[in-house]
Amino acid sequence: MSQLIFFILSAMTIASALVVVFSKHPMYSVLSLVVCFFTIAGHYILLNAQFLAITHIIVYAGAIMVLFLFVVMLLNLNRESEPHKPGKMKFAATISAGMLFLILIAAMKSTTMETFSFPPPSTNGMIQHVGQRLFTDYLLPFEISSILFLSAMIGAVVLAKKEKH
Amino acid sequence: MDWSILLDKTILIVIIFVISLAIAAYSTYGERKVAAFLQDRIGPDRAGPFGLLQPLADGLKFFLKEEIIPTASDKFLFIIGPCIFMMTALMTSAIIPWGMPLHFGSHVFSLQVADLNVGILYLLAVVSIGGYGIMIGGWSSNNKFALLGALRASSQMISYELSMGMAIIALLLLSQSLSIREIVDMQQGFHWNVFYQPVGFLIFLICAFAECNRAPFDLPESESELVGGYHTEYSSMKLGLFLFAEYINMFISSAIISCLFFGGYHFPGIDSLGLSPNWAAIVSIIVLFAKIFFFIFFFMWVRWTVPRFRYDQLMRLGWKILIPLSILNVLATGAWLTFFK
Incomplete structure (x- = not known):
């Protein structure tokens, strides 16, 4: 059963990834990338990593791709207005x-x-496990990366702030 | 694969689907009646006794209307937009525990489609992809007003998701679990989370209004400036799907507010009644639906009381008031749990 699901998901992942590259329209590229993320989340669930699967959807499909879509919509990219690349390139x-x-x-x-062969089901991907590992064995990398994110956020705020004349 | 589980879940999914649609249909009737009551009018009273057949008449009208697809639109995305919006509206109902389990002899019928151990995160994930339907629909219409509505909807959803997540984190600190059934069972008796997390509840409620695009946050479709917002170009049943999904969203968020903050299917004194398990289960379903109906009424009450925000006010409320407030709430909850418990 799970092997069948694995093959279907893999086929969908590869197909949607190909659409991302080959699609002429940026809107379709963005949307098929979202589909690709969903199928990858499906792979995570097959590996019993539910936490990773859901955070993958929240972060990539829910936040980052919405911003991509936002930009594509604002720029209103069309096939006609797309710059044609020179022959040298x-x-x-x-x-x-x-x-x-x-x-x-x-x-x-x-x-x-x-x-x-399918890996045996493990509880490593469960949220209790992930949380315990993050806050005991990997506490320092976890905290350092969160400080990195915080500084990135502050940097964005500073850059976006209007300069006073 | 255990076939009885598959059968159980299929039956439950079909029942929830039908109930969601029925409640969404009658919410439109309820909305008009509540509006009429608040504005000292009578409201719909022509179709059937007290106008009770009005939703059926409206639904029939939607199906019979002419179907218009703008020639300059992207047809595939134009059709798939409302479908995605409807699908994401219905998806959240999978994790709501609708009542205590029913017992048929030795067979236990759980009234929850999926008891995920990451239930709350699933909720946030579905909420975060909920904007796609509006964005795709608004963009593919190839209309300035629709595009503006879609942009407003997506930026509003991103902004309010953050404080919604923060409000939930404070709740999770208390409950120590991400499973919705465990959160509900923890509130047994009168230990409703709203008493322990009043600020969190307030933030969550405001964010729920914003995520549902309900007044006073209905800027994506504000008819006075954007014609109809993201669904300007839609007609017939595709418009119906957008409007319907909004009511389903309202129903599901009422259910989630009841589950997370108001004890779900528990009410004080349910144990002292001495009911048999099946009767207790039925009472618990009725209790949950009473809470849900109260919140649906509350959604309508606010819509017909509070005027719409301006867009900069909406953003200021989201980023400068709700997010700092929700972070403070998380810190305060953490401090309280560390020093006083």
């Missing part, structure tokens, strides 16, 4: 993408296909 993009492809093939050449 296309050439450079093709070369660099081809080189990346080469590296990927070189990296994957030596890998072996292993049989797919």
Whole structure:
């Protein structure tokens, strides 16, 4: 059962990720990225990490992508108004993408296909577990990263503040 | 897979779905009657006795109206917008415990679709994706007023989600659990959270109004400046879905306010009545719905009493008053729990 769900979710993840890249319209790219985030959250639930799945949806689908959508709506990007890229840029993009492809093939050449097995269900992803680990073993990194976020927030406020003349 | 669980949940989901739609339909009737009462009028009284068939007539009218899709709109997104809005409105009902479990012989029928151990976070997640329907609908209409309404809706939702989350964090400090059923059961007797978290309740209530786009926060559709806001271009049943989803949102938020702050299906003295488990369950359902109906009435009462905010007032209230207040509330709750308990 969970293997079937896994394959369906994976197919959806890959398909929506491809739509993000190939879609001509930025609005559809943003929306399929939201779908992609939902399917990834589904993978987290399959791994019994419910807390991670829900926070993933809240943070990415609920906050960040809404801001993306906001920007796309305000800029009102259309196919007509999209700047056409010069030929030189296309050439450079093709070369660099081809080189990346080469590296990927070189990296994957030596890998072996292993049989797919589902990890045994664990309670590591449950919120009690996550909370306990965060506030005992990983307290220092947790606090430091929260200070980082706070300084980023204050920085944004300072930047947005009008200068007094 | 246990098939009896699947059957139980399917039955429960269908019942909740039907009840949500019925309550949303009759909320429109209730809204007009309450408005009439507050404005010293009579209200709808033509269709059926006391106008009770009015929601059916309105629904029929929505289905029979001409369906107009603007030519310059994005058709796919134009149609999917109201559907997403309706879906997110209905999704939250999955985590609400509607009553004590019913007993059929040895079979226990739980009146909650999913008792998630991250129930509250699920609630916040669904609330945070609730804006997509409005944004997609407003943008795809290809209309200035609709776009302005959609932008207002999304920025309003983002702003008020923050203080809503903070109000819930203070509540979680008290309850030590994220499961809604555990939060409800903790309030058994008369230990309602509203007595321990009055400030948190007030913040949550204001944010619930803002998240539902209800007056005095109905700026996304303020008819005096934006025609109809995000649903200006919508007609027929797609408009109906938007309006209906708003009432479902109101119903579900009333249920959540009752569960989180007013003891859910508990009421003082339920144990002293000495009822058998099934009768107690039925009484508990009635108690929860009485609380829900009170809050739906409260939503209407406020709508017809308080005038609409200006947009800068809305933002100032959200960012400069509610967020600092809710952070202070979290700190105060934490300090109280550390030093006095």
